[in-house]
Amino acid sequence: MSEHIHANLRFEGASSNAASLGTVLAGVVLFAFFLQRASHFTNFPLLSLPEYLWNGVVTLTPNWLVTRRPLSDGDESKSTAYAAKSQSLRSFFGLDRLASTRRTQTELDNGPKGLGNWDNSCFQNSVLQALSSLPSVASFVGVFDRLAPVGEEETTTQELAALMGRLNNSTSSQSYQWTPPKLKFMNSWQQQDAQEYYARISDDIEKDFVKALNLRTATPGLETLQLCPIDFSPTSLAQDISNPLEGLLAQRIGCTSCGYVEGISLVPFTSITLALPNMFTCDVAECLDGFTSLESIDGVECPRCTLIQARQHLLDAGDPGPTIAEGDLDSQDAAELDSIDNSNSLLETLDVALADEVFSDAALAACGIPKSTRTTSIKTRQVAVMRAPQCLTLHFNRSMFDETTGDLRKNYAAASYPKTLGLGQWCVGSAAAFLQDGTEKDEHWTTNPIQSMLPNYFKGMSTQQGPFYNLCAIVAHFGRHENGHYVCFRKMVSKDEKKKDVDAHLINAEKTSDGFQQTSSKDAATEPTWWRISDEKVSAITEFEVLGQEGAFMLFYEKVNNQEEPSSPLAGDLPIVLEAAGEADSEPVEILSPLPLAHAKVQ
Structure with a gap:
C-alpha cells in the first residue's frame, strides 16, 4: 500500500513539474510574441536574449568605472558612455580574444572584417563598412594623423581612420571588430537612419580638418613642426587637401514673369538625396532627372x-x-x-x-x-552638379506619407543602379551650344528661368559624359519603415594589389593627356571581390547579386582615376556661353570667368 501511495505521489509530482514547465514555456513564448509585435509599432529594437542580458549588464555598470568625466544629459553623451562601458567590459571578460578564435565566414581569404552588434547598431556598421570601401576616403582620413596636433584627444577622424584600417586588414586574427565609443554618437537603442549617421560622420570629418588646418596656420614656425609633423607648408594645405566626399551644387532661382534670375548659388554637399517615384521600379538616371528638373514655386515675392x-x-x-x-x-x-x-x-x-x-x-x-x-509670381528652381566629388554618395529617400493613416511608411520601389555611372548629363555646363552655322561652342549657360541648364531639356547633345564613377558599396535596408535591418554590400581589392602612397589621393596629381588609361593584364588580376556584410557576418557574393539588390538605400561611388576632368567653370578659365533671359534676338555673350555669373555667391 505504501509503495502504491509513494508511486502516486511521484507521478503527481512529475505531473506538477511538467505542468509548471509547460506554464513557463508558454509564458516565454507569449513574452517573445509580445516583444515581436511591440517592435512593429515602436522604435524599440528586437534583440536576442543574450543581447538583452548584455545590454542590462552594461547599463547597470557605473560610469566611473570607465571614465571620470562628468556626463551631460544628452543622448549623444549617454551613447558614447554606453559604448565605452561595453568596450571595457568586453576587454575585461575576454570577448575580444574570443572573437579572434571564433570561426566564422569572415575568415575567407582577402575578406574584410565585420563589426559587432549588441545594441541595434546595424545602421552605424553598414555606413562604416561602406566608407571603408572608398580608397580616397581611406587615404584622406589616414593623412589626418600627420595633421592632427600631438597630445590632443583622439578625434572622430582619427578613430575612423584606425577602424577603417582594421576592417580592411584581411590578415588580422580577429574575425570582427567593434565600433569605438568616439563613433557611437547616435542613440543605437532605437532604430536610426543610416543617412543621418553618414551626414554626421562627414560633418565631423570636415570640422576636424578645418580645426587642424587652422591650428597650423595660427602657429607658424617651430611650434607648428612640433604640433603637426608633416612636410606641407601651411599656405598650400588648404589648396592641396580636399574632402573627397564633398562636391558643389549650382542652384538657380528665376522668375517666370520678368525673367529675373538671382544669380547662381553654390551649395556644398556630401550626399544627394533622390526621391523615389511611386512606382514598382525605377533607376538612378530617372531619379537624377527628377532631382535636377525644373521645379515651379508659386506665390514667391519678386x-x-x-x-x-x-x-x-x-x-x-x-x-x-x-x-x-x-x-x-x-x-x-x-x-x-x-x-x-x-x-x-x-x-x-x-x-x-x-x-x-x-x-x-x-x-x-x-x-x-x-x-x-x-508682387508675387511663379518662380522656378533648379539644381545641378557644379563640381563633382571624388566619392559620390546617393541616398534614396524611401519615406513616403500615407494619406490613409497619416503616418510615414516605406517606399518599396526597386531602384536599379549601374556598376559604372556617368554623371556628365547632370553637371552644369554640359549642354551643347550651337551657333547659326552649326559650330558647337564649349559650354551653354542659359539664364532663362523656363529653360533647363541641363542637356535633357535641350535639343542639342551633351558635351560631356564624365566624370565616371565605379560602384564601391551599397547600403540596403530590409524590413519596415519603423524598424528593420541594414546590410552593407562592398567590394575589397585583393591583397595582391600594390599599396599606393597616402598622399596620392590628397595632393593635386598631374593629369594624363590621353584620357583613360587602359587596364593591363596585371591590373585585371586584382579585380575586386564583393562581400555581403551583416554586422559581424561576412560572406562572398557575386557582382550580379549586388546589382540586383532591390532594397538599396545608399550608393557609394568612387571616381575613375586617369580621366579627363569634366568641363566646369570651377576647373579653370573655360569659355562659357551665357544666354540672357527674354532677349531671344540678342547675341550670346561669351565670358572668361571661373564663375558663371558676376554675382554668383557661395552659401
Whole structure:
C-alpha cells in the first residue's frame, strides 16, 4: 500500500513539474510574441536574449568605472558612455580574444572584417563598412594623423581612420571588430537612419580638418613642426587637401514673369538625396532627372516684378514725388536706405533701381513700396552638379506619407543602379551650344528661368559624359519603415594589389593627356571581390547579386582615376556661353570667368 501511495505521489509530482514547465514555456513564448509585435509599432529594437542580458549588464555598470568625466544629459553623451562601458567590459571578460578564435565566414581569404552588434547598431556598421570601401576616403582620413596636433584627444577622424584600417586588414586574427565609443554618437537603442549617421560622420570629418588646418596656420614656425609633423607648408594645405566626399551644387532661382534670375548659388554637399517615384521600379538616371528638373514655386515675392508693376501704376497715375516706406527694415537695410539719394523723383528712383538691378528691401522702401504690397509670381528652381566629388554618395529617400493613416511608411520601389555611372548629363555646363552655322561652342549657360541648364531639356547633345564613377558599396535596408535591418554590400581589392602612397589621393596629381588609361593584364588580376556584410557576418557574393539588390538605400561611388576632368567653370578659365533671359534676338555673350555669373555667391 505504501509503495502504491509513494508511486502516486511521484507521478503527481512529475505531473506538477511538467505542468509548471509547460506554464513557463508558454509564458516565454507569449513574452517573445509580445516583444515581436511591440517592435512593429515602436522604435524599440528586437534583440536576442543574450543581447538583452548584455545590454542590462552594461547599463547597470557605473560610469566611473570607465571614465571620470562628468556626463551631460544628452543622448549623444549617454551613447558614447554606453559604448565605452561595453568596450571595457568586453576587454575585461575576454570577448575580444574570443572573437579572434571564433570561426566564422569572415575568415575567407582577402575578406574584410565585420563589426559587432549588441545594441541595434546595424545602421552605424553598414555606413562604416561602406566608407571603408572608398580608397580616397581611406587615404584622406589616414593623412589626418600627420595633421592632427600631438597630445590632443583622439578625434572622430582619427578613430575612423584606425577602424577603417582594421576592417580592411584581411590578415588580422580577429574575425570582427567593434565600433569605438568616439563613433557611437547616435542613440543605437532605437532604430536610426543610416543617412543621418553618414551626414554626421562627414560633418565631423570636415570640422576636424578645418580645426587642424587652422591650428597650423595660427602657429607658424617651430611650434607648428612640433604640433603637426608633416612636410606641407601651411599656405598650400588648404589648396592641396580636399574632402573627397564633398562636391558643389549650382542652384538657380528665376522668375517666370520678368525673367529675373538671382544669380547662381553654390551649395556644398556630401550626399544627394533622390526621391523615389511611386512606382514598382525605377533607376538612378530617372531619379537624377527628377532631382535636377525644373521645379515651379508659386506665390514667391519678386522684387523686379514689384518695381515694374509700381512703375506702370506710376505712369498711369502720375509721379507724386519721392515717398519713402521704411516699414520694418533691419539695421543693415536702414543704413542702406540712408545712403540712397531721395532728391530724384519716384519715377527716376524706380528707373535707377531697375537699371542697376538693386532689389534690396532698402531700395524698395526708397521707392515707397512697403512689404505688404509686394508682387508675387511663379518662380522656378533648379539644381545641378557644379563640381563633382571624388566619392559620390546617393541616398534614396524611401519615406513616403500615407494619406490613409497619416503616418510615414516605406517606399518599396526597386531602384536599379549601374556598376559604372556617368554623371556628365547632370553637371552644369554640359549642354551643347550651337551657333547659326552649326559650330558647337564649349559650354551653354542659359539664364532663362523656363529653360533647363541641363542637356535633357535641350535639343542639342551633351558635351560631356564624365566624370565616371565605379560602384564601391551599397547600403540596403530590409524590413519596415519603423524598424528593420541594414546590410552593407562592398567590394575589397585583393591583397595582391600594390599599396599606393597616402598622399596620392590628397595632393593635386598631374593629369594624363590621353584620357583613360587602359587596364593591363596585371591590373585585371586584382579585380575586386564583393562581400555581403551583416554586422559581424561576412560572406562572398557575386557582382550580379549586388546589382540586383532591390532594397538599396545608399550608393557609394568612387571616381575613375586617369580621366579627363569634366568641363566646369570651377576647373579653370573655360569659355562659357551665357544666354540672357527674354532677349531671344540678342547675341550670346561669351565670358572668361571661373564663375558663371558676376554675382554668383557661395552659401
